[in-house]
Structure formats: structure tokens, C-alpha cells
Amino acid sequence: MRFAQEFRDGELGRALAAELPALVAPGRTYKLMEVCGGHTHAIYRYGLESMLPEGVELVHGPGCPVCVLPMGRVDDAVAIAQRSEVILTCFGDMLRVPGSHGSLLEAKARGADVRMVYSPLDALRIAAENPEREVVFFAIGFETTAPSTALTLKRARADGVRNFSCVCNHVTIEPPLRALLDSPELELDGFIGPGHVATVIGAQPFQFIPREYGKPIAVSGFEPLDVLQSIQMLLAQLAAGRCEVEIQYRRVVSWEGNPRALAAMEEVFAPREHFEWRGLGSIPDSALRISDAYADLDAERRFQLPGVQIADPRECQCGEVLRGTIKPWECRVFGTACTPERAIGACMVSPEGACAAYYSYGRYAREREVV
Amino acid sequence: MSAERCAHDAGCITCGDAATRTRVLEMDAARRLAVCVDADGRRETVDLGIVDAVAPGDALLVHAGTALHHEPASEDAHRGDGMEVPA
Numbered sequence: 001m002r003f004a005q006e007f008r009d010g011e012l013g014r015a016l017a018a019e020l021p022a023l024v025a026p027g028r029t030y031k032l033m034e035v036c037g038g039h040t041h042a043i044y045r046y047g048l049e050s051m052l053p054e055g056v057e058l059v060h061g062p063g064c065p066v067c068v069l070p071m072g073r074v075d076d077a078v079a080i081a082q083r084s085e086v087i088l089t090c091f092g093d094m095l096r097v098p099g100s101h102g103s104l105l106e107a108k109a110r111g112a113d114v115r116m117v118y119s120p121l122d123a124l125r126i127a128a129e130n131p132e133r134e135v136v137f138f139a140i141g142f143e144t145t146a147p148s149t150a151l152t153l154k155r156a157r158a159d160g161v162r163n164f165s166c167v168c169n170h171v172t173i174e175p176p177l178r179a180l181l182d183s184p185e186l187e188l189d190g191f192i193g194p195g196h197v198a199t200v201i202g203a204q205p206f207q208f209i210p211r212e213y214g215k216p217i218a219v220s221g222f223e224p225l226d227v228l229q230s231i232q233m234l235l236a237q238l239a240a241g242r243c244e245v246e247i248q249y250r251r252v253v254s255w256e257g258n259p260r261a262l263a264a265m266e267e268v269f270a271p272r273e274h275f276e277w278r279g280l281g282s283i284p285d286s287a288l289r290i291s292d293a294y295a296d297l298d299a300e301r302r303f304q305l306p307g308v309q310i311a312d313p314r315e316c317q318c319g320e321v322l323r324g325t326i327k328p329w330e331c332r333v334f335g336t337a338c339t340p341e342r343a344i345g346a347c348m349v350s351p352e353g354a355c356a357a358y359y360s361y362g363r364y365a366r367e368r369e370v371v
Numbered sequence: 372m373s374a375e376r377c378a379h380d381a382g383c384i385t386c387g388d389a390a391t392r393t394r395v396l397e398m399d400a401a402r403r404l405a406v407c408v409d410a411d412g413r414r415e416t417v418d419l420g421i422v423d424a425v426a427p428g429d430a431l432l433v434h435a436g437t438a439l440h441h442e443p444a445s446e447d448a449h450r451g452d453g454m455e456v457p458a
Contacts, residue, residue, distance in 0.1 A: 038389045091435070119436020121418055141435070144390075148437040151420040196390055199432075199439045222389055252432060252440045260421040261439075 007223030008046070016228045017051040023235035030056045032234055033180070033324060034192040035173070037064030038222045040354050044361035046224035052231065059186075059324035060354035062176050062280060063194055065140045065169070066093045067322060067346040067353045070276040071310035073169055074099030077138045079306050080167065080299065081112040087130060089123035090138040092116045093350040098343065100310045104138075120152035120166075127156070127164035136299045137166045144196040146170040146288060147261040150268035153290070153297050165299035168290050170269065173197050174205060175286035176277060181213045185325050190234040192227060193219035195249040200265075202257025203247050210243040221249035268294050276309060278346055279319025318345035321354050328358040335359060390434040393417065395427050405438075407431060 024030065034040055040060045043049055049058055062068050074097050081088035081104060088104070095105040095116060108114040113133075117123045120137050127135035139149045149166060156164045173194060180186055193206055198219045209217045216237040220230035230248045237243060247253050268291055275287030290298035312318060316338070317331040328334055328347065338344040340356050347353035393407035396414070403419040417433050419425050422441040432440035 118415065119418075121416060121436045144439070145435050147421055147439075148418065148435040151418050151437060154420075155418075196434060196439060199390075258421050258439070264420065 007221065007225040009225065013046075013051070013225055013228055016225065016232060020051075020056070020232060020235060021053040023232065023239045024053045024055055025239070028055055030189045030235065030238065031059050031187060031324075032056065032190050032192060032231060033059040033061045033188050034220075034227070035061040035063040035177070036192075036194045036197075036222070037067065037350060037353060037357075038196075039063070039192055039220065039227055040357050042222055042224055042227050044357040047361075048224055048227055048231075051228070056231070056235070058192075059188065060321065060328075061180070061191075061324065062277070062322045063142070063173075064347070064350050064353050065142055065145070065171060066097055066350040067318065068171065068176070068277045068279070069094075069097060069140060069169060069346065070278045071099045071312060072276065072306070072308050074103065075101060075310060076167065076300075076305045076307060077104055078102065078107045078112075080136050080138075080303055081107045081114050082110075083134070083303070085134050086303075087113045087115060087126060087133050087135045088138060089115050089117045089126060089135060091118075091140065094138060094140060096343065096349050097346050098349075120148050121155075124152050124156055124159075124161060124164055127161050128159070131163055133163060134302075135164050136303075137164070138169070139166050140169045142171055142173050142194065142197050143200045143265070144194075146265050146269065147200060147258075150261075150264040153268050153294055154264065156297055157294070162296075165297050165302050166290065167299045167305075168269065168288055170288040171275065171277070172286055172288065173201075174208070175283045176280055177209065179277075179280055179283050179286075180323065181209070181215070183323060186323060188215060188324075189238060190215050191217040192230045192234070193217045193245075195219055195221045195226070195253060198247070198249070198253045198257070200258050200261045203245050203253055203255050204257070206245045210245060214243055216243050217245050219245070219247045219249055219253050221252070267291070277322075278312060279322035313344055316345040318347045318355075321345075321347050328355040331355065390432045390439055393431050393433050395425055395429045395431060398425065398427060405431070407433065409433075 104114050123137040203219045218230035218233040269288035270291040271285045272287040272289040274282050315333050320326040338348050343349045347355040393409045395405045397406040405417045407417045408414050418437045422438045428444040430442040431438040
């Protein structure tokens, strides 16, 4: 299976990087946005920015679902977790995201039963093992993760697990990309597209980017050679005056996506009219709620939630980082008041957040080497 | 569940849109579940709800406990990956 080590070959990486300058017009700047937190992480971890020609700049996108979750949703999770009958389950990074009354980890320290799970299936197993408790899965993620939640809710229904429910925070990728493309403060030249989201929805839905906005996109894998090759594909398109959806991550991504995953999502979820994104504000039809057919498994209907919109801390500039208008180190609290150990903003919480990735791998090398 | 269990290299599988390659050890075909092992020897139960015709020995790309992509053992060119292969 060709997924990892063979796509981390340093020799191949240097050879690929050596081809890039020929694709760059002298004096021109290129702003390419990597959509996924996983891409951001790979870029910093493997030092890919230092391999790019002068003028090519990578802008970090809003693809980390933890980073884009607003404080009000964290407060909702804390409110549920504080109920004595509830076991609240969530993915690991979600535990440390600050809400206005602290994080889920702090709620756990105060006595709430908060448990980290690796998959929604684990949450369902906890529900089956604790029939006297209410087990709530706090679901986050883009279309990559949404099928897992959908399949688990279908399984809960089929198995008759009645003490299980879900707070659905799943978001969809197209609306925030449109919001970024419509933003006058951000001029992008192309996108390194989300590989595993495209495994589910296919590459086809990204056609609006070249068609309506005249920008190229390369749907990319997550290893360093994947990302470098995607940059090469984008620069080649721009050099040739082309503007298309290309699939770099061909070993996994198809044009049509996964019809079974899409059918499961269609059955279990419905579009949410409005959803607040940290840094991007409210974006219509950008998230999913649990459909009426599965209302009995919807924790938002089962429990009373505060549902309050909370402004981000004033000193935090996560919004500008997520919109790509400043680099992480340009935030006024980066690396001082805000660190991975004591994060103020969500971008510093998740390892895939631009700030945490930069803090971990790049904070001592702000001046980029030029190939 | 430990914090590192949620991690893929140094990041979070869910947040990074990442996926882990695993190999199928055992299957419960009726419930569309499989026990899989990754390159580090960690075992997990995987939902097979959106992939076709999986068999023991096949490779799966797994995200948050669900198989996103399936590669039959016959098409799997790289056996020297350190993952267990069922007898």
C-alpha cells in the first residue's frame, strides 16, 4: 500500500523542489493556500517552505475543524458534560479548546465525566457498557469525519442503543472556501486541496474554484512529496495559463467520491442554515445538523444547550490567521501569552493549527531560505 | 484511550484530515466491522460501512475508526510494511 514512507524520500523531494524555480515568473508572487491542517503540519514538520522558490508563499487555510469551532460551541459541550447523568465523549484535541468558562479538560478536572475517544464507534461502545448513563458524542470534522458519525448513528439506531446521542458540529468545505475567495483582503493564486475530504465527496465539487473564481486547485495527499508535487502542479498550471481541478492524490481520490459515504451522510444529516466559524463569522449552509429522521439521537434536542455566541478573546488573532491575512508569528500573543501548553486561541491548541505547527517546527526560522 | 492513540505522527487524525493505513486481521461481515492493525501494532475496530468486499489481509485507510479506502491484498505491492498479515 503506497501511503507513507515512499512519499517522504528526501532525495526525491530535493529533485522535485529543484524543478520549481523554472515554473516561477521572475518578480511575480504566488499565494497558495493549503486547506487542511494536515498539510500545514507536513509543511512545517518537513520544512517544505524553505524548499520553495522566492515569491512562492504558502497561506494556511481553515481546514482544522478544532480551530474553526467557536467558543460558544465549546460552552455547549461543557454545559452537557456538567450534567451528572452524562458521559461526554470527544476527540482528543477537542478537550483543550478554550471556551468562555474553560475547556472540557478543565470541566473534567472539576468532576465532569469527559472521555476522549478515537472514533464514534468507541463512544457507542461506552454507551452500550453504561446503559444507566447518557453518552453524548461531541462530533467535529469536515466531510472526512462526518461519515463515521453517520454510520455510528445508524448503528446506534439498528442496535437500539437509546442512551446515545450526538452534538453535531460537522462542517462542509465548500462554503468557507467561497468565503475566503470572496474576501477582498485575501488574494490567492491557487489551492492545495483537501485529500481525504475529497476521498468522500470526490474532486468534482471543487470545480467551482476554477469555473467561478479562475483559480487552480490540486487535491493533495499529506506526505511531503504529495504537498511538493501539488505545489508543482499548481505552478505548472499558472505558468501555462491553465486553471483546473487536478488530483495529485490519485492513489485514494476519485472524481466522484464515495457514494456509500455520501448516502449515509444524506440520510443522517441535513444542512444547518447558519453556523458560526471562528475567524470567518457566520457562514450560511456551511455545517450539518442531525436530520429529523434521527432527531431522537440529536443531543441538541435531547438537552438544553446555552447556544450563546461568544466573542473570541480580544488579544487573540486566530481569525486573521485562519483567513490567511497574517502569519502565526505576527499575532501579538504568539509564543508569549499563547503557547501550546497554555493556548489562548484554537489555532494553538490542535497540532494541525497553523500556530501550533509553526510554534513546534518553525518558530526559530522565520527568515525563509531561498532555493 | 491515551492521547497518543488519537495521534497520527504528532498530530490528530481527525483535525488533520489524516488517515492511518491498517491491515485487516479479522472480520465480522454481518456487522460490517473488522479488527485491524497498524504499522505500530495497535489494533482497533474499524467500521466497513462505506467500503466494498473487504477480506483479511487487505489494507485499509482508516479515519476516525471508519475505513475510507480499501486496497485488496492482491493489489497491495508493499508487504514489507511491518504490519501483521493474517495466516
